[in-house]
Amino acid sequence: QSVLTHPPSASGTPGQRVTISCSGSSSSIGSNYVNWYQQLPGTAPKLLIYKNNQRPSGVPGRFSGSKSGTSASLVIGGLRSEDEADYYCAVWDDTVSGPVFGGGTKLTVL
Amino acid sequence: QVQLVQSGAEVKKPGASVKVSCKASGYTFTNYFIHWVRQAPGQGLEWMGIINPIGGTTSYSPKLQGRVTMTRDTSTSTVYMELSSLRSEDTAIYYCARGVEYNLPEDYWGQGTLVTVSS
Numbered sequence: 001q002s003v004l005t006h007p008p009s010a011s012g013t014p015g016q017r018v019t020i021s022c023s024g025s026s027s028s029i030g031s032n033y034v035n036w037y038q039q040l041p042g043t044a045p046k047l048l049i050y051k052n053n054q055r056p057s058g059v060p061g062r063f064s065g066s067k068s069g070t071s072a073s074l075v076i077g078g079l080r081s082e083d084e085a086d087y088y089c090a091v092w093d094d095t096v097s098g099p100v101f102g103g104g105t106k107l108t109v110l
Numbered sequence: 111q112v113q114l115v116q117s118g119a120e121v122k123k124p125g126a127s128v129k130v131s132c133k134a135s136g137y138t139f140t141n142y143f144i145h146w147v148r149q150a151p152g153q154g155l156e157w158m159g160i161i162n163p164i165g166g167t168t169s170y171s172p173k174l175q176g177r178v179t180m181t182r183d184t185s186t187s188t189v190y191m192e193l194s195s196l197r198s199e200d201t202a203i204y205y206c207a208r209g210v211e212y213n214l215p216e217d218y219w220g221q222g223t224l225v226t227v228s229s
Contacts, residue, residue: 035214037155044205044219045147045155056217088155092213098171099145099214101155 003028004089004102011108012079020074020105022089028100032092034072036065039086039104048087049074076107084109112136114144114206114220121226127194130223132206139187140164142208145215146180146191149222150202158204160212161189196227 005023012018022034036049047056049065052072062077072091076083089102117131132144146158159170161180168180179192189206203222207215 032213035216039155044222045207045215046219047215047217050214050216086154090155090157090214096172098160098169099157101147101157104154 003093003095003100004091006087006089006102006105008103009106009108011110012076013110014079014081016079017075017077018079018107020076020087020107022072022074022102024070024072024091024093026070027095028070028091028093029067029072030070031094034065034067035090036063036072036074037088037090038083039088041085045088079109081109083107112208112218114208114218116204116206116220116223119224119226121228122196124197124227124229126196126227127192128196128225129190129192130204130206130225132189132191132220134187134189134208137208139184142210143212144180144182144189145207145209146178147205147207147215148202149205150199153202156202157215158191160209162212163189193225196225198227201225201227 033051037045038048039045052067053065064075086104088104093100113135115133120128122128140163145160161168182189205222207219209216
């Protein structure tokens with residue numbers, strides 16, 4: 001069982017804004033930065049957001065991240081059909097001295 | 111260009127061991143840590159451990175401690191992950207990924223290696 005909590009699913013229509021949350025604890029999100037990964041069906045995860053709100057080169061600006069206290073959020077603006085994927089948050093957890101991943105949120109574009 | 115290329119799929123019997131390789135190219139091998147992350151069928155991502163290519167120091171998930179061993183060969187820029195005493199629950203896709211800090215996997219991931227444990 002993950003120590004990071006995601007909603008298992010989310011959905012939206014093209015053009016909509018969708019928010020995916022990730023809830024942790026004082027020893028995880030409360031103390032360390034969060035990364036977000038996108039996993040398209042049948043492919044390896046791809047880094048989407050690093051250090052809470054930084055976008056790697058090539059990631060569109062409609063993806064943004066934020067962190068407050070023991071929670072983090074990924075916002076996808078202007079939803080597109082190709083955004084249909086699984087999204088995971090990850091953070092270093094001081095309790096286990098290693099990274100932990102959220103259980104993942106399956107995003108459906110209606 | 112940066113690449114992490116993993117070895118091919120494996121089928122193993124319960125109790126056996128498996129060794130998966132991850133060959134790095136396109137960057138200075140010793141500048142990045144390598145993580146191993148696995149994903150059981152239909153499940154989420156699970157961190158297995160990390161290796162520092164400088165010196166080969168490792169840190170493993172408490173869940174897998176005692177069964178997992180990560181090593182590296184700097185002459186070939188290759189990292190290895192060996193998992194022993196395999197059971198059916200170890201059936202998964204195994205990924206390597208690099209990270210510049212001793213923290214989270216980052217920008218480049220291997221293509222994944224499917225390990226199937228079945229009698």
